[in-house]
Structure formats: C-alpha cells, structure tokens
Amino acid sequence: MKKKKRLGKTSGFTKETLKGVVHRQNKAKLRKLHHYKMESAIKTVVTQFLGSAGKDSCLNKGNFQKLVQRQLGNIMSDTDSSSAVKDMMRGLDENQDGKVSFQEYMTLIGYLANSLSESKAKPQTTN
C-alpha cells in the first residue's frame, strides 16, 4: 500500500528540493519502523569478531574459544570442550598460522547459517 507523501513544513521549497527532503524523511521513518534487522545482524557478526580479536585482527585459540562459548553456544555443540574447539579451529585455519582470520571466521558463520537454513527448511516428521 502506498501512502500519500505529506509535504507539510517543506512547502516553500522547489520541487526537486522537496523530493530530496521527502525521500530523506521517508528513509528516516522506514529506519525507525524496520530497524534494519539484517544490517544489525551483520554489524554484530563483525563487531563481535573485532572485539574478540587481537591486535593482528585474528583470533588465537583462547579468543576463539571464548567467542564460540559466549556467542554461539546454543547453535554449536561441544563449545565447552577444549579439544573440540581446537579441532574446529584447525578446520577453519586455512593458511595454518594457528589463528582464525576474519575470512576464516566467515567460513564458520557461513557454515552455521547454512545448517540453520537446512534445519528450518526440513519439515518436522512426527511418525
């Protein structure tokens, strides 16, 4: 459904200026209405990584374990097991430098998102 644009206080402006003002007002309204859930989720993924990473922008084993325990403990299993986390980290560490870079961390996020999508897509069988 389309709502009529209300010009209100901006009625003294030229047509082109009005378009810009109305566009900005509508964008601001939309921002308040929808809260941009995906943007917010992406920001969270990035800020959680950066907040946990060291000066080299990578996660060492300790940082990696803390991050998965604190942030992904509900959708990942064995986050409390030090050896399981070590194996997980080894699997992600493509360049084998003993650390998880942002790119390598994205592999984990992609894997988790994919698993979540598959589990949501599967119909629940009760028989």
Ligand SMILES: [Ca+2]
């Ligand atoms: Ca690495």
